[in-house]
Amino acid sequence: MSDNNLNEAQKRVGVYVCHCGGNISDVVDIKKIVDEISKYHSVVVARDYVFMCSSNGQSLIEDDIKNMGINRIVVAACMPSLHELTFRNAIQRAGLNPYLYEHINIREQVSWVHKDNPQGATSKAILLIKAGVEKVLMQDPLNAIRVNAEHRVLIIGGGISGMRAAVSSADNGIEVVIVEKEKKLGGKLNRDGYVYPSDEKAVDIVNKFSKKILSNPLIKVYTESEIINIGGYVGNFDIKIKKTDGDIDNIKAGSIIVATGFDHYMPYDGEYGYKKSDYVLRLKEFIELLSKSDGLEFVFKGKKINSIGFIHCVGSRQNEGIDAPQADGKVNEYCSRVCCTSGIYTMNKLKEKFPDVNVYDVYADIRTYGMESESLYEIASKHDVIFFRRPLDERPQITFEGDKIKITTTDILSFNERLEMEVDMLVLLTGMKPSEIDDISGYLKLSKSTNRFLQEVHPKLRPVEMNINGVFAAGTSLSPMDITESLQSAQTAAMKSAILLSNPDIPLDPFVAVVDEERCTGCGRCVEECLYSGAVTITEKTIDGNIKKVAYVNPAMCKGCGACVAVCSERAIDLNGSRLSQFEAMIDAIVKE
Amino acid sequence: MTKKVNPKLLKEIKKYGAFDISACFNCGNCSAVCPLSKEELSFPRVMIRHAQIGDKQSILSSLEPWMCYYCGECSSTCPRDASPGEFMMSLRRYLISEYDITGISKIFYRFPYIQNIFVIFIFAIALITFLKFNGDFGSLAAKIELVFPFYITLYIISYLFIMYKKTILDRLKKFVVSLNPSNIKNMIVHGFTQKNFIACSEKDYVRWFSHLLVMSGYILTLIISNLHILEPLKKQYLLFTPLSVLIYYSSLSLIAGGSVMIFRRLFKKGQSSKFSHSTDWLFVIMLFLIGLSLFLTYTSNIVFGADSNLLEIIYKINIAIEISWILIVVPFTKWIHMFFRPFAIYLNGLKKENSQVIVEEI
Incomplete structure (x- = not known):
């Protein structure tokens, strides 16, 4: 494109202001903006529309490019993460370079936050748009970076999510490598008992998936293996896998799905009497015990069990100051989501087997969400399970009296009376915590939430996508979820990875660092500052016959964060799409007023 | 004062009819729609909860069951079909048999056929005696x-x-x-x-x-x-x-x-x-x-x-x-x-x- 060579007079800017159906126009004086901006230098046309993102709004822009020769676009609307891509595509359809475009946020940053001051909001919007015009005038046309992609996905973890992602990926014709640290695929599902809502045996589900996986020539399974390094970038990840025999396999993959799952919360010794008595069990232990118990009476270690108490939220929804902190000093504030349903499902199984056992359930909130699960709760009531609701900031007290376990709690349902019940056995509905995956999240530099689970880029707009291009997460590595939900997220991750790998090369945003090799002294401070190892390196280059050390940016790995720009004393490194000179022009435009 | 939970009471009251009451999850819709329930005499939820936790003392000293005239609005509103109205009715049967010093009510309510047999038996004896009476x-x-x-x-x-x-x-x-x-x-x-x-x-x-x-x-x-x-x-x-x-x-x-x-x-x-x-x-x-x-x-x-x-x-x-x-x-x-x-x-x-x-x- 010859756009680079346009002189100032040839740059024709079109500004498009969106009402957002009133979200913006109720506060901001759109007419005034359009009047003022159309007088601004280089602006050829300024228009407004009720919904610029609608197809009519987009056509306004496309028509102006075609009919009026507009070659720089500014859209003032909502936040760029919502519709930047929408407008970029519209511009591309009209035959213009899609990066000759600036998106100004006058909704979240103006109308929503300055409701009480419409005049100030209007002037702020005008300033921001003027700055945007200055920026876009200095914008160079850019082209998406394209990298070759290995047609292979690495799946870390062979639990239910990993297995589902493997099968879905292979169904899309993509080669799969699964790495599982245990001897067998299946993860936490390799246990006794049944699973809701389908009432299937857990191991049956594992076997069904294992069979599919092991018979599929596209899927390669590493069991009892661990990943000892991951390098590279989207399309070209290099993975080192250490096998049982100590040998190391090197493989390449275009994308990665992290399905490392969860660990059961382990109560500390004495938490609700855990380990102080053989008759205080975790739910997992109880499920195994129940599936082994048969006959007319429920007997455990020689004692007939006539009554059982269940305690919800063990290790979940903790309060600071009430519960003991975890290793990182924080308490688990999150809800583990599956324990209510799983616990109540198990109580129903217990009541079907041993209807005469009295069951007491001490909860804070019952969260048996979902289509089928509410009925499990109702069935439990009908089975005469007695429910007790404790206040959120109180914990039931457990004491031992002879061979009885005494639970004392405040019960909101009984008008805040203190109630006590004697039971023969206590079951703790322990929650989930993320698996220890510091190694893997370290290699990949994945971000985690405050709850220590992996964090998606955006839970609604970009679910299962990690902050690193080409890396996705599935199942309980993201947050506590049940099997059904894990399968859904695994499916989503597999589909996103398949879409990514469907092209022979992967398009990436061109907003990466570029080095002015003449100015660069090869000092290496940018390398020290870079958060993404390998994105910028020092290489030797022959310039004008002299061998010179200069910085080199691998555009596939650079995230465009700008950390290197900030430390370069020579102004030798700059960011495509957000050059320092552009920022200077924007600031000038703002302070000029 | 800590109260001890007694799961037997509800089973006992169920013998007087309240077959569905276990389904109750204490939402309180019943008390909210009841035209007779008042703040100081609140029912059916309070009564149901006493029964669920086995607080017999509170049940026996309650006047609430007699305030209920069984219009059934609670039962038609109940989200879990626990029939709170029928529970209140059963509670009255239970209280009658608890208040009956002869203990006969208890037998009649829990084994209703015995009452039927007695009715027919007394009727027959009386009638035969009368017919023979000249x-x-x-x-x-x-x-x-x-x-x-x-x-x-x-x-x-x-x-x-x-x-x-x-x-x-x-x-x-x-x-x-x-x-x-x-x-x-x-x-x-x-x-x-x-x-x-x-x-x-x-x-x-x-x-x-x-x-x-x-x-x-x-x-x-x-x-x-x-x-x-x-x-x-x-x-x-x-x-x-x-x-x-x-x-x-x-x-x-x-x-x-x-x-x-x-x-x-x-x-x-x-x-x-x-x-x-x-x-x-x-x-x-x-x-x-x-x-x-x-x-x-x-x-x-x-x-x-x-x-x-x-x-x-x-x-x-x-x-x-x-x-x-x-x-x-x-x-x-x-x-x-x-x-x-x-x-x-x-x-x-x-x-x-x-x-x-x-x-x-x-």
Whole structure:
């Protein structure tokens, strides 16, 4: 494109202001903006529309490019993460370079936050748009970076999510490598008992998936293996896998799905009497015990069990100051989501087997969400399970009296009376915590939430996508979820990875660092500052016959964060799409007023 | 004070009918829609929770069950179909058997067929004895009918004493009475008009009307029999006299009201008729039969004359039905609610007057 060579007079800017159906126009004086901006230098046309993102709004822009020769676009609307891509595509359809475009946020940053001051909001919007015009005038046309992609996905973890992602990926014709640290695929599902809502045996589900996986020539399974390094970038990840025999396999993959799952919360010794008595069990232990118990009476270690108490939220929804902190000093504030349903499902199984056992359930909130699960709760009531609701900031007290376990709690349902019940056995509905995956999240530099689970880029707009291009997460590595939900997220991750790998090369945003090799002294401070190892390196280059050390940016790995720009004393490194000179022009435009 | 949870109580109360109550998850919709539940006398949720945690003390000292007139709005609102209205009904059955010093109610409620057998048995014995009796049956009937009020009064007094003991004496640990006129007036007004019942089932006019018929018809029948107004074997009655109007009204009211009630129970019309405990059937069928036999006795007297053999047989059947009704049905079934309800209102007033004492107690 010859756009680079346009002189100032040839740059024709079109500004498009969106009402957002009133979200913006109720506060901001759109007419005034359009009047003022159309007088601004280089602006050829300024228009407004009720919904610029609608197809009519987009056509306004496309028509102006075609009919009026507009070659720089500014859209003032909502936040760029919502519709930047929408407008970029519209511009591309009209035959213009899609990066000759600036998106100004006058909704979240103006109308929503300055409701009480419409005049100030209007002037702020005008300033921001003027700055945007200055920026876009200095914008160079850019082209998406394209990298070759290995047609292979690495799946870390062979639990239910990993297995589902493997099968879905292979169904899309993509080669799969699964790495599982245990001897067998299946993860936490390799246990006794049944699973809701389908009432299937857990191991049956594992076997069904294992069979599919092991018979599929596209899927390669590493069991009892661990990943000892991951390098590279989207399309070209290099993975080192250490096998049982100590040998190391090197493989390449275009994308990665992290399905490392969860660990059961382990109560500390004495938490609700855990380990102080053989008759205080975790739910997992109880499920195994129940599936082994048969006959007319429920007997455990020689004692007939006539009554059982269940305690919800063990290790979940903790309060600071009430519960003991975890290793990182924080308490688990999150809800583990599956324990209510799983616990109540198990109580129903217990009541079907041993209807005469009295069951007491001490909860804070019952969260048996979902289509089928509410009925499990109702069935439990009908089975005469007695429910007790404790206040959120109180914990039931457990004491031992002879061979009885005494639970004392405040019960909101009984008008805040203190109630006590004697039971023969206590079951703790322990929650989930993320698996220890510091190694893997370290290699990949994945971000985690405050709850220590992996964090998606955006839970609604970009679910299962990690902050690193080409890396996705599935199942309980993201947050506590049940099997059904894990399968859904695994499916989503597999589909996103398949879409990514469907092209022979992967398009990436061109907003990466570029080095002015003449100015660069090869000092290496940018390398020290870079958060993404390998994105910028020092290489030797022959310039004008002299061998010179200069910085080199691998555009596939650079995230465009700008950390290197900030430390370069020579102004030798700059960011495509957000050059320092552009920022200077924007600031000038703002302070000029 | 920590209370001990006792899962047995709910199982016990379920034997009196509340089959669905386990499904209750304490949402409180029942109490919210109840037109009679008040802040100081809140039900059904509070009562259900007492039962779920096995707080027998609180149940036995509760007056709330008698404030409920079973309109059934709670049951039709219940999101879990736990039938709280039927639970309140069962609670009344439970309380009657807990307040009954003879323990007979307990047996009748828990093994309803025994009551049915007894009703038929007493009826049969009485009828056979009467048929073999060759003397002056008119005088014998007069003596039998004289015993009825004594028997019932004795039973009612024992019930009310135990109720007083459980709800007042055991809680206050002292003997108190209230002579407050408004308290006594309240009791009398509620006792005679059952006005809460009307307030409660405003929309169900058929139920209200059939109850009105049965109530008024039955009270008149009671007066006729206890005062021994009717002497069909001694006097010749006419088709239209003030007495005949009284007889027609009371007997036909019982026949019509009883039929409607039987019909509603058969076809499960309205929430309160959805579940029929065996004692409910006995109650409505007996009312119907009392009305029918009274009507036939009177009309036979007119048609066949006072000395007719057929009349004597019909009259003997009439008295035999009354005997099994008074002995076996009246003290142990819903009928007795008529006395519990106004008394509960009185006791509630008494409780309020002494609430200072209760607060100190707690």
